[in-house]
Amino acid sequence: MSFVCSVLSLDIGRRRIGLAGCDPLGITVTPLPALHRRHFKADLTVLRSHCLRRTVKGLVIGLPMDAAGQFTPQAEYYRRYGSRLARNLNLRLAWVNEHSSTWAAEERYGLRNDRTGKLDSAAAVLLLEQWLWEGPALKPVQLIALKVST
DSSP, X not given: OOOOOSEEEEEEOSSEEEEEEXXXXXXXXXXXXXXXXXXXXXXXXXXXXXXXXXXXXXXXXXXXXXXXXXXXXXXXXXXXXHHHHHHHHTOEEEEEEOTTHHHHHHHXXXXXXXXXXXXXXXXXXXXXXHHHHTXXXXXXXXXXXXXXXX
């Protein structure tokens, strides 16, 4: 059975990418199995399959920021990786502040010390819910200049 979805949320990490999707109306957000990362082309193949199967129209990607709202050193990596994914998948893109998303997912879902990827996908759920709550908008892929806090 094919489930139609308009947006795919990604909580990008070095080892895994947490995934979540929502229905076309943005009412129900669902965690999806996390992607255990290999190399970009392999990740892209898996994500392209998700996008085709779920009729994805855009990506929501978390950017790591600190408590003061400044981009962390990892933000540049995630920005480049997310932009590259969106360009290769020919999808529009939205960025969400992912500060404390993993901690919040641990608290909300009781997933402590998870190494299966469930915590990563739970964090992706929170990112997608945040994006929907803030008034969703997807934009063409653009390079944003990041001012990284030091």
